[in-house]
Amino acid sequence: MTEYADAGVNIDEGNRAVKLMSEAVASTNTDAVLSDLGAFGGLFSTAGLAGDAVLVASTDGVGTKVELAARHGGWQGVGADLVNHCVDDILVQGARPLFFLDYIATAKLVPEIVAEIVTGMAGACRAVGCALLGGETAEMPGVYTDGSVDIAGTIVGSVSQAELWPRTEALQAGDVLIGMASDSPHTNGYSLIRLLLDQNEPTAEMVDWLLTPHKSYLGDVDALRAAGTEPKALAHITGGGFLENIPRVLPADLGASIDLGSWDVPQGFRTLVEWGDIADGESFRTWNMGIGMVVAVAAEHVDAAVALGHAVIGRLVSVDEGGERVQLHGDWR
Amino acid sequence: MTEYADAGVNIDEGNRAVKLMSEAVASTNTDAVLSDLGAFGGLFSTAGLAGDAVLVASTDGVGTKVELAARHGGWQGVGADLVNHCVDDILVQGARPLFFLDYIATAKLVPEIVAEIVTGMAGACRAVGCALLGGETAEMPGVYTDGSVDIAGTIVGSVSQAELWPRTEALQAGDVLIGMASDSPHTNGYSLIRLLLDQNEPTAEMVDWLLTPHKSYLGDVDALRAAGTEPKALAHITGGGFLENIPRVLPADLGASIDLGSWDVPQGFRTLVEWGDIADGESFRTWNMGIGMVVAVAAEHVDAAVALGHAVIGRLVSVDEGGERVQLHGDWR
DSSP states (O other), rough: OOOGGTTTHHHHHHHHHHHHHHHHHTTOOOBBBOOOTEEEEEEEEOOOTTTTEEEEEEEEEETHHHHHHHHHHOOOHHHHHHHHHHHHHEEEEEEEOEEEEEEEEESSOHHHHHHHHHHHHHHHHHTTOEEEEEEEEEETTTTTTTTTTTEEEEEEEEEEEEOOOOOGOOOOOOOOEEEEESSSSSSSSHHHHHHHHHHHEEEEEEEETTTTTOOOHHHHHHHHHHTOOOOOEEEEOOTTHHHHHHGGGTTEEEEEEEEETOOOEEEEEEEEHHTOOOOHHHHHHHHHEEEEEEEEOGGGHHHHHHTTTTTEEEEEEEEEEOOOOOOEEEEOO | OOOGGGTOOOHHHHHHHHHHHHHHHTTTTOTBBBBOOOOSSSSEEETTTTTTEEEEEEEEETTTTHHHHHHHHOOHHEEEHHHHHHHHHHTTTTTTEEEEEEEEEEESSSHHHHHHHHHHHHHHHTTTHHHHEEEEEOOOOOOOOOOOOOEEEEEEEEGGGOOOOOGGGGTTTTOOEEEOSSSSTSSSSSHHHHHHHSSSSSOOOHEEEEEEESOOOHHHHHHHHEEEOOSEEEEEEOTTHHHHGGGGGGGTTTTEEETSSSSOOOOHHHHHHHHHHHOOOHHHHHHTTTTTEEEEOOGHHHHHHHHHHHEEEEEEEETTTTTOOEEEEEEOO
């Protein structure tokens, strides 16, 4: 899978990394995978895809969360972060993951770190039936600072064209917004978190929480559908938080009215807001504040969502052109 | 296409970069592209694929060539480098590109540099009918050294399962190896080149040559097939050079006998070898030495390849277990 020599990596260390990670990678193989580790490209059969399948692809990094991982350990976690972020990004369009490829670059290759990252990625891939199809590891001392590692990943999934989300034409004022709980800030807002950590004394518990991986919502969305609730639209709360991600899946004449008192904002976010004395306009534009995926459903489907443990956090409202697309009401403090 | 806020990028600069690059990205759209810039994931219809299509995917970087680009300018070139490297990696398995996604990360976002890189990628994508389907740009001051930029890309292509290369069972001793000329060291061996540049005074011409982008061989291979010559196997001469890449596509009982006097090694490689007083065993393991793609064809097909301007650089030979897989003969000096 990985062409170490390509980027000037020490061949022996590269080979050692491949050896350490090969079992984890192989564990993600699905029936559609036709290639072995070491091929120029990974091979994936389309035989299992629907006749009207659309491929949905996304590339992402985990941002400055890698710095926190470098300082405190937790490389498996950022590997899982990367996969799950990608899984959720394509889930928003209704796609299920097919395969994933990674890029790991560093100033000096440490095979054990690469293997930990890949083990974390492989675990997250296995959990959603996604093959870890390939990757590249690069050693670039002049480009990366000492001890730093950056990771990026690309996911390819598929969805039948008839089932693509959002179902924009079905969205209407009065639809209910369901909030699915997050496990941490996931992979967003870590530049601000880094500044706050520099100025404050985090507890070990706080550091653990900050390193908790991005959650995959594939299982939650599957459960919602199994209960008869077909989502009309999903918004993945990533960079830009509540305020910027919800409008991305709404038509121009609809906005979201959010009741800030409708879910328990986790203690970690409370601590971050307190440390920085941060206004709602900034915190809800930076972090997920405890809700990692927002799902718009018809009002009659609320009970099923609540029975699954999700919060009703607001509804869709009509907005005039140029009006506020996300209106925050109530108090979460 | 690009979620700037995700990785803590300055939003205004991120938006400016998107504006600068959006036209270039849009110019790569093919009929199969169903999504617009700004979607969570890029959408690509499978309607045009063969019934037995296999997806072939590869992730790559361009290694420390980015440092040379940072020092001398030439960001469009490394954008093209990245795409063409990926195109060639999947061409080895017979695949034609469908779509490409990029990751660009830096200590401090300079929209003009991002736009230049993306313009270079878009041009290389257009040339091979590949859609630039998505990407991510990240600003990570603590991870990247000042002024550094790293880029990684993922390509997804397809090939009918019946036409997958290498056709291992068809390979036999006596098959001829065709060498397709390279344009530069492409994207490999730049860590050693960097050391040599530090110790010597390169001419402007030498720097230009070193920054010449990785060549895409898709057109050359198409022309070969149009002339009736069906390749049995292709080896993309990337990291590990001649010595490591040719065996990757050969069965264990076949090796390659290469006549080093059969093509003109470009002056740039001669200069590098002279600067470092580098033995053939190292130079042919590090660089492409003027041949970027090696194609194995049946002996009766040699004339067509030669008529297209390619060199006959050697043949396949039987080797005993544990024998030398790539045998270098003759003198190129």
